[in-house]
Amino acid sequence: MTRINANVSRRGLLLGAGAMAAAGLLAACGDDTEPTTASSPAKPKPTGPWSFTDDRGKTISLPAYPQRLVCQTGPAAALWDYGIASVGLFGPQTRPDGGRELETGSLDLAKLTAIGGAEWGDFNLEQYAALTPDLLVTTVFDDQLWYVPEESLDKIGKIAPIAALQVESKNLPDVLARFLDLAVSLGVDRESELVKKAKGDFDKASEDLRGVLAAKPGLKVLAVSATKDEIYFAKPKDVTDLDYFGTLGMGLVQPGGPDDYWEVASWEKADRYPADLIIYDARGYEALPLAEARKVPTFQKLPAVQADQVAAWKHLVPPSYQQVTVALKEMAETISRSRTDIVA
Template identity: 30%
Template sequence: MKRLTITSALAVLMAGTASLAIAQEWSFTDGAGNTITLDSPPERIVAFSSSAAGLMQFGIEPVGIFTDDSTSEKSYAEFDLSGIEIVRTAYNELQAESLLAFDADLIVTEYWPRTGDYSGGDAMRPDGQFADIAPIVGVLQGDSVLGLIEDYGRLAEALGADLDAPEIEQKRTAFNQARAQLTAAAEAKPGLTVMAAWADTDSLYVAAPTGAAELNDFASWGLNMVEPDAPEGEYWGILSWENADTYPADVLLLDDRFGTATREAVDAQPLAELIPAVAAGQVGDWPAWWIRTYGAYTAEIEKLTALVENAEVVQE
């Protein structure tokens, strides 16, 4: 009888241990539709620079960051990176040895559905060599920056973040207020047309809003964004400077990812005056592809709102 009791107790203990193991299993489905399942929640996280920003706003700090010349340092400029090792390379030149040194449980990057690419280069794909180092999560770089931020929140919550923490709720509230003010400004200027662009000495590259999540947001919040004639799946409609007036625009937003280079190119080009927005001095910054946090988005929306409020319809 005693033996049966011990056996029964052992069975209960084993069942409890099995339940605990199941409860510790960690699973997450990323933006590319891939499901990552681990025996336990990941603790050592390595992230692409913009992904690090997306997670750190929710209190999830990576042990390492990798970055390349495809991304803007503005993505993570608001954070103190002391104590976090950073590996910088040219695009598509990250080496496996650099990732191995982190002893990572999880690699977080971004998946770009328009091209099927992953931030960090070809080896970051699910069938690439880096997948042999640690499981890779690709957060969806889709048609909304707000959606991107919320997806980072979903991942951060799975990693243990409290999305209802007061400091996070405060940033979310400030963002919602800024977005409402932008919508109100757009409604007050129904005829105002906004164009986003990158430029060099030879050409003006007019951005297709559907290829830039923040421009897609601006359009959904009421701004009348220029839609250039761009090839299917491409990001730009390319114009010679002689044809810079092809698309009427009252406000011009210039790609600011890498500083003032685009604005300097426009300032140095006499033919830029063909654009009504330039002639009227109604030019501002386009935060192109670099926003990953509520705080940064709030600041950029507030700048855009002020520009819209002060702008006039000048196109004929």
């Protein structure tokens, strides 16, 4: 399913998989998509009945804590950072060039069974059932369970209950807090040093980025994605990570148009919004690669491109404090190197 133009609408290009559209973040110039290395987690083994209310308002109750999780890639990576390993996953994992997708985070993919990939609807029901899961975890977008094929939803739901967390129309810290809530419900100690450090590092990285942005008054930042035929200008107020950057003081260009999430234009209109810094969709399975975009004549002529002020928009890192902190630090480095005088 090509979600740039298909029935999930143009917003699907940005939100992608559950990591998150939500925890979308920026990184330094270049195309380094290798995940942050972390220690292999040890899965908690609590006992007793388990209950959790997801972001759809659905309460899931089980007689015992779920031990066998199958997760969409982003949630799998977020839970991994808190010490919870899934037995299987579905959703984007590798890029067309063979590299890892951003949302895989620190997952050890060799230890997990993939029952689906980046193609929309790629979900092997027989493999899923064979894993004997206790719980499926994904994200929810416009009431749609991400990467869970609607035509198989009834069958999937009969195998194991589904927990879904929202990653749009929410403040980024709230998204991260909800994934921590899920991890805590599964047995993670909220007062552990791991969690305290992760949250503290995120708070510090946020404030550091705020300080770097304050030192660059007037910097105009434009977030874009593209296909071979069109350029997509992201609307910060509709996008969780961009909205958060705005609260930290980032001067984001605000596109127009009637649609949510994106203003879409032909490549001939690439110069519609002047910017000092362009941040470009870094996903390998959705957007036109930046290297290909650089070959488009109208893109080549943009002042930010000519000034070599184009950075990867790594907006699908997993929604854990650990992964987002790394991306915040990379963003601060990008901003610190950026000039503010590229456009008037």
